[in-house]
Amino acid sequence: MGGEAMIEITICGRGGQGGVTLAKLIATTYFLRGKYVQAFGVYAAERSGAPLQAFVRVDDDEITNHNQVREPDHIVVLDRTLIVPGIASAMKTNGWVIINSPDPPESHQEHFAGMRVATVDATSIAVKSGLGTRAVPIVNTTMSGAIAKVFDLPIDDLLAGMEHLQFGGANATSAREAFDSVQTATLSGKVEHIERVPTNGEVPGLLDPDLGGMPKIRTGSWATRKPERQRLTPPCNHGCPAGNDVRGFVEAVGKEDYDQALGILLETSPLPGICGRVCPAPCMDACNRSEYDESVNIREIERYAADHGTLPTPTAPWREENVAVIGSGPAGLSASYHLAKLGYHVNLFEGEKELGGVLRTGIPEYRLPRDVLGREISFILQHGVKAHSGCFLSRGDLLALTHKYAAVFAATGLRDSRTINLGGGDSKSVFQGIDFLDRVRISGVRLDGKSVIVIGGGNTAIDAARSALRVGAHHVEIVYRRTLDQMPAIREEIKEAIDEGIKIHELVSPIRLDDNGARPTLICQRMKLGEEDESGRPRPIADTSEDAQFNMGCDCVILALGQTQDVSILPEGSEISDGQALLGLSGAPLFAGGDFATNEGTVTAAIGSGRKAALHIHRTLSGEDLFPQPSEPVAAPDKITMHIFSHEDRRDGGMIDAHDRRRSFTEVRVGYRDNPAEHPAVDEAQRCFSCGVCNSCDRCLEYCPEGVLLRDADGYSFDYGYCKGCGVCATECPRGVIFMSQL
Numbered sequence: 001m002g003g004e005a006m007i008e009i010t011i012c013g014r015g016g017q018g019g020v021t022l023a024k025l026i027a028t029t030y031f032l033r034g035k036y037v038q039a040f041g042v043y044a045a046e047r048s049g050a051p052l053q054a055f056v057r058v059d060d061d062e063i064t065n066h067n068q069v070r071e072p073d074h075i076v077v078l079d080r081t082l083i084v085p086g087i088a089s090a091m092k093t094n095g096w097v098i099i100n101s102p103d104p105p106e107s108h109q110e111h112f113a114g115m116r117v118a119t120v121d122a123t124s125i126a127v128k129s130g131l132g133t134r135a136v137p138i139v140n141t142t143m144s145g146a147i148a149k150v151f152d153l154p155i156d157d158l159l160a161g162m163e164h165l166q167f168g169g170a171n172a173t174s175a176r177e178a179f180d181s182v183q184t185a186t187l188s189g190k191v192e193h194i195e196r197v198p199t200n201g202e203v204p205g206l207l208d209p210d211l212g213g214m215p216k217i218r219t220g221s222w223a224t225r226k227p228e229r230q231r232l233t234p235p236c237n238h239g240c241p242a243g244n245d246v247r248g249f250v251e252a253v254g255k256e257d258y259d260q261a262l263g264i265l266l267e268t269s270p271l272p273g274i275c276g277r278v279c280p281a282p283c284m285d286a287c288n289r290s291e292y293d294e295s296v297n298i299r300e301i302e303r304y305a306a307d308h309g310t311l312p313t314p315t316a317p318w319r320e321e322n323v324a325v326i327g328s329g330p331a332g333l334s335a336s337y338h339l340a341k342l343g344y345h346v347n348l349f350e351g352e353k354e355l356g357g358v359l360r361t362g363i364p365e366y367r368l369p370r371d372v373l374g375r376e377i378s379f380i381l382q383h384g385v386k387a388h389s390g391c392f393l394s395r396g397d398l399l400a401l402t403h404k405y406a407a408v409f410a411a412t413g414l415r416d417s418r419t420i421n422l423g424g425g426d427s428k429s430v431f432q433g434i435d436f437l438d439r440v441r442i443s444g445v446r447l448d449g450k451s452v453i454v455i456g457g458g459n460t461a462i463d464a465a466r467s468a469l470r471v472g473a474h475h476v477e478i479v480y481r482r483t484l485d486q487m488p489a490i491r492e493e494i495k496e497a498i499d500e501g502i503k504i505h506e507l508v509s510p511i512r513l514d515d516n517g518a519r520p521t522l523i524c525q526r527m528k529l530g531e532e533d534e535s536g537r538p539r540p541i542a543d544t545s546e547d548a549q550f551n552m553g554c555d556c557v558i559l560a561l562g563q564t565q566d567v568s569i570l571p572e573g574s575e576i577s578d579g580q581a582l583l584g585l586s587g588a589p590l591f592a593g594g595d596f597a598t599n600e601g602t603v604t605a606a607i608g609s610g611r612k613a614a615l616h617i618h619r620t621l622s623g624e625d626l627f628p629q630p631s632e633p634v635a636a637p638d639k640i641t642m643h644i645f646s647h648e649d650r651r652d653g654g655m656i657d658a659h660d661r662r663r664s665f666t667e668v669r670v671g672y673r674d675n676p677a678e679h680p681a682v683d684e685a686q687r688c689f690s691c692g693v694c695n696s697c698d699r700c701l702e703y704c705p706e707g708v709l710l711r712d713a714d715g716y717s718f719d720y721g722y723c724k725g726c727g728v729c730a731t732e733c734p735r736g737v738i739f740m741s742q743l
Helices: 019-031 103-113 123-130 140-150 155-163 170-181 235-239 246-254 258-266 271-279 281-288 299-307 329-340 371-380 396-403 433-443 459-471 492-498 603-622 680-685 699-703 730-732
Strands: 008-013 036-043 051-060 074-077 094-098 118-122 183-187 225-231 320-326 345-349 386-388 407-410 430-432 451-455 475-480 503-508 508-514 522-532 537-541 548-554 556-559 588-593 667-671 709-710 715-717 738-742
Touching: 008 019, 019 036, 019 155, 036 094, 051 508, 094 140, 094 299, 103 118, 118 140, 123 140, 123 170, 140 155, 155 170, 155 430, 155 699, 170 508, 225 271, 225 715, 235 246, 235 281, 258 271, 258 299, 271 299, 271 371, 271 603, 281 299, 299 503, 299 667, 299 680, 299 699, 320 396, 329 345, 329 371, 329 603, 396 407, 430 433, 433 459, 433 556, 451 459, 459 492, 459 556, 492 503, 492 667, 492 730, 588 603, 588 715, 603 699, 699 709, 730 738
Parallel strands: 008 074, 074 094, 094 118, 320 345, 320 407, 345 386, 407 588, 430 556, 451 475, 451 556, 475 503
Antiparallel strands: 008 051, 036 051, 118 183, 225 738, 508 522, 522 537, 522 548, 709 715
């Protein structure tokens, strides 16, 4: 064993940090001082980051012991993540624990109570000196400077050893800095020794129950990072104005559980059959799959769930409070439904003879069949909602309601149509778009053989143009002052209109209507795009070229320029804010919502606004806050391991042929049609990536090289005692659920 002067050192590090070379450097320094020395390493695995140990012996006599050091005089720790309970339990008394750490010695009290501890930020020094990389800094020569200071070795002796091993330059500079900056302290407390558990020396047999179990060495101490699980917000959910759990109902359809899919939708929206037909589908625009092939056809899947799922049993009101809702459009219907589900008695007031608002008066039947609208309104009323139709309310009526009900919600929509002065006074050849659509619905107006021009680019313009065809118009054209790709109408509706033979003139603005001759003439101005306006779109400006003005003959003109609020129902001076109570009233709190408050112009946004209003009213009346908690970050495309998925074309629902539908108000889109060999809604739903949400695909379980991933009640768990932090599970997770955190 040698004389009593023998020094034994254990170095704990990771592959790539230079631990074995550090052992050789210490040994060489003492060798040049005339000592007998020994240095060698033991590797757990030959890869960067894997834990290893190196040993040094120094003696005045020849060293004959070639075994690993069992009871070191000193321990050197190159990586703080290797510090585990009992790391110094076999160390002799009065030795040093020298740690690569930016923290002072006292911060390591938990593991080294009663011991002498030295710390130095070798990693920062090495990185600053360019030794290794920022990811894997080489800290051996830096740590040697700290060791020399602690062991009372002159710095010149250490530098001589480094020169002998051909280390110089930045290595010598780093060693000097560590020599000068190392901190030392004797920690308070009592040294606790952990008894080693003796083995019985038996070799397990083939039938031994422990055979094949986890190894005795808890290799998790090797790790510099660990896998964790997270839940991100799917981009489709984030993009849905109604607040639907889009990923959830799509997944349910993919499992052929249509009742569950419909139930998920009804948690946030009472109108899934309507939205599955008329929603502009911002969820599809947000779908990550569009970065890979084509977005999932969420709108058709929602329609399928609404048409095939079984409606749950409605609930009855149970609270004392009565709430009034004015307007039975999508916002009013949504608010009534959610308030009723919360237990309130709801009275719904509608000016027209039938409920539905713009859903009934402004969306043609070829897009939204009346039986679908009736089915979903009926389900809302079954929750105890009392409807009062044919009740146009004045400002005085509204104030009276605030004294009769616990709260009032106004969602009267956009009732006033925007217009332009085309000259010629009140021409009988000019119709407002919304009025025209309502006349088509009610009176069966005919335009047989006529030529029609529609002015505008929104959904009302497209609906008016397509409806004009269906009531006999011979020729229908749309003029729009911006470009086709800037039209706010739903993309699919624009394409369907073109397929039906409607011609769209982009970058054209009407100037005036000459209605004094035998046939009206619309004088138009060609436009070009200028600087961006407040909407973020290029502003259309007049083209000044010689032939920029031209004439278009027609029999009638339909103005579809949008609608505005009619605020005459509100008290003077009221400021409308979505979901917020209007101030200055003497009665119950009055809330406003839907297009009346937001002017967003989509059914889905109005549904979401109505739901928010119901939650605001409930919080005001009960004090209970049921608003959803802030969502997790959105699962961006870079979180999805797209290459593991197969490319698949999107499945679109069926559609009546363009020629056959031009004269019919039969629903154009027929949706997904099943047959014994094919269920397109299920197949399409299974294209969903399930972004940011674990769907138990088991890919992480299958690819884990250590077998440390386990299934449990919550899905999966990690056995960190054996997880080495390789990151394979995170790399293979298709949905961004597993991520690696640094230890």
